[in-house]
Amino acid sequence: MKRNKMLLLMALSLVLSVVLAACGGKDEAPNKSGSNATGQNEGTGEPDAEQVLNLIEGATIPSVDSAIVEDQVGFNVLNNVNEGLYRLNLENVAEPAIAAEEAVVSEDGLTYTFKLRDAKWSDGSEVTAHDFVFAWQRAIDPDTGSPYGPFMMSGVVKNATAISEGKMDKSELGIVAEDDKTLVVTLERPVPYFLSLMSFGTFYPQKEEFVTDKGDAYAANSDNLLYNGPFILTEWDGTGDSWVYKKNENYWDAENVKLDTINVDVVKDSATAVKLYNDGKKDRAGVSGDLALQYAGHAEAVVEPDTSIFFLKFNQMKDGKETPLANENIRKAIAKSFQKEDLADVVLANGSSAANFIVPKEFAFDENGNDFRDMNGDLLVYDTEEAKDYWQKGLDELGVSNLELEILGGDSELSKKMDEYFKDQLESNLKGLKIKLKEVPFSVRLELETNQDYDIEVSGWGPDFQDPISFMDMFVTNVTNNLMSYSNSEYDALISSTKDELALDPKARYEAFAKAEKILLEDDAAIAPIYQKGSIQLQKPYFKDLGVHPFGADYSYKWAYISGKK
CATH class of the missing domain: 3.10.105.10 (Dipeptide-binding Protein; Domain 3)
Known part of the structure; x- marks a missing residue:
């Protein structure tokens, strides 16, 4: 996984594609980190317009199954429609999300105990510790064929390596639900960055009953998914070049989600993306190649390190x-x-x-x-x-x-x-x-x-x-x-x-x-x-508080809003 990623960073970043980025995907360029610590176009006003955002992605969605996803687009979608124990905030610090509070860590650094908050799936059912156990076991199971499960868990979560190699049953993975709201994770060795990993999409929960009932159709389109994040995914047929995010009213922190709708279209050509932006049809667009030189000094250009x-x-x-x-x-x-x-x-x-x-x-x-x-x-x-x-x-x-x-x-x-x-x-x-x-x-x-x-x-x-x-x-x-x-x-x-x-x-x-x-x-x-x-991005000044992350998913829309749009 890593080697593929390294070479692809080299190959496609040099082409300077618009946003064909990846955490470890097959044909993409690297992730982007925020140009300021508190989110792109840091908010100074209140939402004062229709909270509808129009964005561009550089590729279609290959998968939104947290056990299968391995590309930038998939992780971006997953990050905005689902949520794990922790989430990266606008300062790019991993903070409790489905976890109700900071984890309790044993003195030897090998055991993490998480207490879960009252959170719901989009069907109204409770998110439980058992959902995490099922999802992690599914991701490490060799039969699943997860690209990131073994990569992220091996040498980290107890017994993950042996399970991924088929030498031990997935039930032996170092994760246990003591009750519906208590999750205990045992590590193979102390991992100082473990809580950072908890914001990564591979570690998100899945509801066993729903996944099992859907079978091969699970995550095949937006109707065959459950959501526990700020938004739900709609109007995605599994292959199309467009989709829509809608605010998830069942999200535990819905009162802090300001956007109602985000319309996304796939645009692979930078010139087309910039034209859509200049025509007012899109609120953000990446620029590359000669366009980067042309727009570097533009009033709405933002450099993202x-x-x-x-x-x-x-x-x-x-x-x-x-x-x-x-x-x-x-x-x-x-x-x-x-x-x-x-x-x-x-x-x-x-x-x-x-x-x-x-x-x-x-x-x-x-x-x-x-x-x-x-x-x-x-x-x-x-x-x-x-x-x-x-x-x-x-x-x-x-x-x-x-x-x-x-x-x-x-x-x-x-x-x-x-x-x-x-x-x-x-x-x-x-x-x-x-x-x-x-x-x-x-x-x-x-x-x-x-x-x-x-x-x-x-x-x-x-x-x-x-x-x-x-x-x-x-x-x-x-x-x-x-x-x-x-x-x-x-x-x-x-x-x-x-x-x-x-x-x-x-x-x-x-x-x-x-x-x-x-x-x-x-x-x-x-x-x-x-x-x-x-990279250089054009972004409308009324588009406030986009979360831009240096690792994991590229973007969070949880805190974003529109203010001052004329």
Whole structure:
């Protein structure tokens, strides 16, 4: 799942599709985080117009079954029509939702006890602890074929790994309903970000009687679903290019839901989306490519920072032999020899910013609310003089005077434009380097990366949950997403410690992450960070308090409203 996501971030973000985004889907770009802490167009007035919103999605809904959904659109819909124990608020903090209060956590960090509030399904029946037990067991059951159940629960919820592998019955999963309103979850190990996971769609409840009664028809259309969130889904036939959200009067917090109706149409072309926006038919539209340059200074343009990071991967082993990129000085030379600010501001020009790190800005925070980024600052920064010194050292160590290396990239116009930028920068700054460009369709690139049949690859990563481990775990020796033969035992030990002995010591845990990030970048230059993604959206000024999230679902409409519309 993660590797597919990483490559798709790379493939389709470079195309800059409107909002074909994903938490881990098959053909999408990364999630978007909010440009301000309290929601897009922070509300300052009261609802004073018809509370009907008209929006655009970049793709149709593949599924709204919380055990099956794996794409951005599905998770966005799910987030607005259903709800789990916790929900991300406008400040992107996970707060109790169906849980009536904060969970009680055992001293060893392995047991979480949740008390449920009085909440109802859209059919008027009570949401109970048993609904969570059924949904989680269904998601981890191999017979269900859930893409995210095993991914999110394995190594986290007790016995999840064994159940997903068919070695244990789903009834042994570490989740028990002590009564209708008391849910107890037992973990495999302490997981500091566990409550963040509780806002994720895979962990939502499902009513067993309803799911069983519908059988294969469950979630096939809006009539074959139950809802416990702010809205209900209507006018979706399971395949169509449009749907409608209606306020859910049975929602436990309905008094704080201001919108009555949200009309959604699928528009895949950015130019069409912008025209609809300018014609007043849509209240929000993404802009990409040349349109991003055109609208960057527009009065209604909003830059949305993203928590996805893009970087160059250096493959150290190919066809059973070490590549020149196994040389640390060669890697450092390349990493320091291209100007990231110009790439972000001129080539991409879409709200992205230069990155000198792997854990993004405004994503992970310590117990005092301090950004993790402040601990390490910038690493492996652009410096042509240092790059030239490293380059000569590397060439001397390899016993050569020149090198030819290939950059594996996509076949979109913007991807090609970016690759040409790398070629120009690297060849200009590193004497004796010749760069070849290999620009291929996504499916071909996936195969090449899987087989480690590449030299340098433009890659990207976006998180599913709020913790540095979401980024740093993929560089551990021999993990699935490494695929570049990088290995450092000290790095591995530090990452392991954040899961074990430091799991309940937040300060020491973050210090371990900071040290590991320096090893990865400053010491080893295992990768070369390029940019932290951003996007530009046009949004009507009367559209207030859109919740924009840096992980999980992209958007929440629970608090949104219309005020000041003329």
